[in-house]
Amino acid sequence: MLRSFFLLTLALALSASAADWKITTFAGTGEKGGSGDGGPATKAQIDNPFGLTRGPDGALYFCEYTGQRIRKVTPDGIIHTVAGSGQKGYSGDGGPALQATFNLPHELRFDAAGDLYIVDMTNHAVRKVAMKTGIITTIAGNGKPGYAGDGGPAAQAQFKQPHSIQFGPDGSLYICDIGNNVIRRIDMKTGLISTFAGTGKPGATPDGAPISGTPLKGPRSLDFDKAGNLWLCLREGNQVFKFDLAANKIHHVAGTGQKGLTGNDGPAKEATLSGPKGIAIDAEGNAWLADCESHTIRMVEAKTGKIHLIAGDGTKGNGGDGDPLKCQMARPHGVFVDSDGAIYIGDSEAHKVRVLRK
Secondary structure (H helix, E strand, O other): OHHHHHHHHHHHHHHOOOOOOEEEEEEOOOOEOOOOOOOEHHHOOEOOEEEEEEOOOOOEEEEEOOOOEEEEEOOOOEEEEEEOOOOEOOEOOOOEHHHOEEOOEEEEEEOOOOOEEEEEHHHOEEEEEEOOOOEEEEEEOOOOEOOEOOOOEHHHOEEOOEEEEEEOOOOOEEEEEHHHOEEEEEEOOOOEEEEEEOOOOOOOOOOOOEOOOOOOOOEEEEEEOOOOOEEEEEOOOOEEEEEEOOOOEEEEEEOOOOEOOEOOOOEHHHOEEOOEEEEEEOOOOOEEEEEHHHOEEEEEOOOOOEEEEEEOOOOEOOOOOEOHHHOOEOOOOEEEEOOOOOEEEEEHHHOEEEEEEO
8 A cells, every 4th residue: 555655656746747748859950050941940050049939820930049040940840040141230120031130139929910029139129020021120129238218119218138028918018128137018009118027226026025116136038827927037036936917916936046956846936946047837827947057947836836857957968859857958048838738948059949748
């Protein structure tokens, strides 16, 4: 009886962790480069993949951080460049997105109309590609680093190295303005920008604090759950928080604030994180983290509040397909949950996009 109970307990523990998952390479050979357009994504070279998302055309889109491009993989597995010439710069507004230049694109999202929004980090801007025409424009940021413009047009505002964007349930665009330690919000109906959270200075974020007037320490990546809550991971803060917009409260979810890779399979609040740089919330409310500096993917389970190691072993490398816990990764920055439950990973310095499936 005792042995049966132990086996059942073990099985339940494994079901919440990596046991049911398999990791495969979705794009990239592992060699840094920009070749392969028009051919199979698994035979193409890619260059530091960061943020990822699914487009309305069914393709998976991702940023190439040092490749200075946006690429997509169509449902037939073929890779194409969507935006960016591959050169570093800030040019091309009003013209074809393929001829534009970027300066370290970080993340990308689609709006309800099917247009593509890109965080152009070192240009301190958010840019938009009108997908019907292929024309690129800047919709937020004047290209100069700073913290200014609240209450006015987003295109005239200043950011300092914005990293992450996501559309909220109200249609507004939320931006992690990490260099200013704030989250900004653009009302897409009026085009006006405001500060949603953060004080402009780094500081501790108390559990249960009001959203307004509470400091943040390195707001790096955000996502929304189906209930309309905003989830945020702090890069320098090494923590995850949930923002209850209805109650105007911030709730601590994961991380002690210390940097590390401890606490797996235990309470997420007591675990250490290591520079988390990507977050995605699945249909069950689980939070998936690209825990960059530990070279792992971790998951905070909604039902239990526990954190689990799903992929990577904590060592930087370029592992093979199969068992995700045996697949070493190299500073993953992007994570995206698809509608079918698959988890896509921008394994940045391994120069691969990987996918976890059950």
